[in-house]
Amino acid sequence: MNTTNGARSHVVxxxxxxRTLVKYLVLKEIKVKSRGTYLGVAWTLMNPLLTIIVYFVxxxxxxxxxIPNFLAFFLVGFxxxxxxxxxxxxxxxxxxxxxxxxxxxxxPLEVLPIAAVLYHLFHHAVALGLALPLMLAFWGGKLTLNxxxxxxxxxGFVCFTLAVALWFATIGVFFRDTQDILEVGLPMLFxxxxxxxSVGMAPEFLRPILAANPLSCFLGAVRTALLDGQIPSSAQLxxxxxWVVVMLVLGMxxxxxxxxxxxxxx
Amino acid sequence: MLPVITCQAISKSFVxxxxxQYLLKERxxxxxxxxLRESRQTFWxxxxxxxxxxxGEAFGVIGPNGSGKTTLLRIVAGIFQxxxxxxxxxxxxAPLLALGVGFHPELTGxxxxxxxxxxxxxxxxxxxxxxxxxxxxxxLGSFIDVPSKNYSTGMQARLGFSIALEVxxxxxxxxxxxAVGDEHFRQKxxxxxxxxxxxxxxxxxxxxxxxxxxxxxxxxxLLVRGQMVAVGAAKEVVRRYRKLLGQEESGP
Numbered sequence: 254m255n256t257t258n259g260a261r262s263h264v265v266x267x268x269x270x271x272r273t274l275v276k277y278l279v280l281k282e283i284k285v286k287s288r289g290t291y292l293g294v295a296w297t298l299m300n301p302l303l304t305i306i307v308y309f310v311x312x313x314x315x316x317x318x319x320i321p322n323f324l325a326f327f328l329v330g331f332x333x334x335x336x337x338x339x340x341x342x343x344x345x346x347x348x349x350x351x352x353x354x355x356x357x358x359x360x361p362l363e364v365l366p367i368a369a370v371l372y373h374l375f376h377h378a379v380a381l382g383l384a385l386p387l388m389l390a391f392w393g394g395k396l397t398l399n400x401x402x403x404x405x406x407x408x409g410f411v412c413f414t415l416a417v418a419l420w421f422a423t424i425g426v427f428f429r430d431t432q433d434i435l436e437v438g439l440p441m442l443f444x445x446x447x448x449x450x451s452v453g454m455a456p457e458f459l460r461p462i463l464a465a466n467p468l469s470c471f472l473g474a475v476r477t478a479l480l481d482g483q484i485p486s487s488a489q490l491x492x493x494x495x496w497v498v499v500m501l502v503l504g505m506x507x508x509x510x511x512x513x514x515x516x517x518x519x
Numbered sequence: 520m521l522p523v524i525t526c527q528a529i530s531k532s533f534v535x536x537x538x539x540q541y542l543l544k545e546r547x548x549x550x551x552x553x554x555l556r557e558s559r560q561t562f563w564x565x566x567x568x569x570x571x572x573x574x575g576e577a578f579g580v581i582g583p584n585g586s587g588k589t590t591l592l593r594i595v596a597g598i599f600q601x602x603x604x605x606x607x608x609x610x611x612x613a614p615l616l617a618l619g620v621g622f623h624p625e626l627t628g629x630x631x632x633x634x635x636x637x638x639x640x641x642x643x644x645x646x647x648x649x650x651x652x653x654x655x656x657x658x659l660g661s662f663i664d665v666p667s668k669n670y671s672t673g674m675q676a677r678l679g680f681s682i683a684l685e686v687x688x689x690x691x692x693x694x695x696x697x698a699v700g701d702e703h704f705r706q707k708x709x710x711x712x713x714x715x716x717x718x719x720x721x722x723x724x725x726x727x728x729x730x731x732x733x734x735x736x737x738x739x740x741l742l743v744r745g746q747m748v749a750v751g752a753a754k755e756v757v758r759r760y761r762k763l764l765g766q767e768e769s770g771p
Contacts, residue, residue, distance in 0.1 A: 273646075274637040281634055285625045288666075357621045358614050358638050359597030430542040513600040516593070517533065 267361040274360060278351075278368035279375065298380055301335050312449050320451060322393030322480055328384055329479060330448040330472045333407075336377040337414050337468065338439050343369040344418035345425035345432055352519040362512050366422040370415050381407075388479065395482030402478035402485055410471045412497045419504035423511050426518050447472060467496045521609070522571035523690060523721045524578075524595060529604035531565040531590055531745075564590045565745045568604070572738075574689075575719040577712075579732035579753055581760055582742035588725040591742070592616060592692045595723065610689025610721075613639060615679065624668030628659055628678055631667050635679075639686040649685040656711075657681035658704070677704055684711060691715070693724045709735075729757050 287296075305328060312318050312327065320326050347365040348355060355362065388394035425431045446468045447455075455463055463469055470492040474485035536559050565587045572578045580588045593599040594606055596614040621638060622631045632653055636646040654663050657678045667675060683691065691712075712722065712735075726732060732739050732753050739756040741749040741763075749759045 270640060273642045274640075276643075277634045277637040281623060281626060281630070284630065285623060288625055354621050354638060356593075356598065357616055359612070360638050360640075428543040428546075430544055434543065516598045 271364050275364050279372050282372040325388040325392040340370045340373045340414050345421045348426045366418040397482040399478045406474045409497045416500035416504035419508040523574050523609050524572040525607040527605045529568045529601045532602045533562045535560045535562045568747045577722040577736045579736035579739035580725040586742040587745040612690045613683045613688035614692040615683050616694045622667045628663040635682045653681045653685045690721045
């Protein structure tokens with residue numbers, strides 16, 4: 254490690270060199286979370302599974318949402334949401350939680366939010382791996398070549414989540430009540446995201462607000478490819494790509510800008 | 520030969536805050552309630568500190584508590600950024616600023632070896648190569664697979680020191696950590712440090728053990744209230760420090 258002040262330009266190279274560290278940070282999370290619990294990692298899958306059943310019953314059989322293939326429609330959106338919200342929540346505290354490491358050695362701190370996001374990605378890759386065959390076989394998913402677009406859009410969604418995670422990791426160092434703000438903000442965003450409904454069901458005056466939610470375009474594009482078997486519209490893809498690029502550039506900038514002060518603030 | 524560490528006119532200020540606004544809520548409230556506003560005071564932990572360390576050298580940093588020794592090591596390690604001045608360090612650095620604090624209490628000693636060696640920049644293959652040597656030097660035996668929350672302070676220190684030795688850094692930054700561990704392990708570490716110095720590894724050591732500095736270090740720096748009062752041959756600098764301490768004791 255060369256400690257020079259112009260080290261910022263080497264971020265990418267340093268991250269590649271830190272892939273082993275990312276791996277052990279993710280493994281640490283998995284071990285620490287599952288140790289001393291009876292079902293281990295299974296809990297992180299049980300939680301969304303039980304929630305999914307409750308929501309499905311309520312929205313399908315009580316509110317009687319008339320969307321075709323509602324289970325798959327809502328399941329894919331819900332899994333994406335849980336991944337996003339858990340990643341952001343974890344990223345907010347990732348620097349403070351690892352204060353002992355941050356104060357002890359000079360490693361590229363970007364690995365902390367990256368590991369936080371990858372930890373949740375690991376769980377949701379498992380969850381999606383279980384759900385996807387069921388969706389294709391029983392719940393109206395269309396097995397076409399356009400399914401590849403699901404992978405492309407989800408990869409973009411992970412990048413978008415990482416970008417937002419970099420923001421919240423930075424803010425979380427300086428303001429300890431970021432978690433409290435998220436506790437209120439995330440449920441609001443949850444209902445403002447078309448998870449149980451489609452944008453088309455909303456009255457005209459609400460649609461611009463829903464469209465301004467960056468999560469809408471990712472959810473929409475995945476559903477187009479999975480449930481309609483079609484290539485997502487260029488509007489959806491363009492909007493999603495713009496969100497990824499803009500947020501990633503801003504997220505990397507804000508993190509790099511304030512990173513030198515993290516160790517002092519803890 | 521080129522110096523491995525070059526510090527040029529390093530200054531570091533910390534903002535001391537009373538009424539500290541950790542919360543966004545407090546910041547917003549302070550806009551309407553001026554008496555809640557935080558008051559800031561700048562504290563200079565280091566002022567205009569310059570020195571170089573040559574390869575294979577043992578460089579001691581001495582001075583009273585709160586004179587900026589640990590801050591200096593953190594800046595060399597790249598954990599803190601200097602407010603002004605430049606630091607250049609060539610080679611891989613193993614900062615031993617507080618042994619064992621990089622350990623996660625729920626992970627076993629072995630799992631902590633992997634995490635800590637990865638922090639130093641090791642790949643899995645490199646870690647596997649040194650894992651055995653780390654465990655044997657630490658003398659932890661079967662305790663290595665016990666969660667480290669069950670370790671004594673001495674056991675944590677032994678493991679931390681063993682990891683730092685085996686990851687073969689070019690520069691060791693040691694902050695007052697030789698004080699922990701029993702006499703047997705301390706002697707073993709000192710012997711090992713002597714070997715490492717023959718291998719051209721560089722040491723920067725802060726300590727209150729002046730005798731250790733006289734016997735082990737080539738050169739030393741004396742920090743008093745963030746200012747570098749003296750830098751040069753270890754014996755000379757220690758003599759200056761002793762004189763200073765004597766003055767304070769017999770002073771008015």
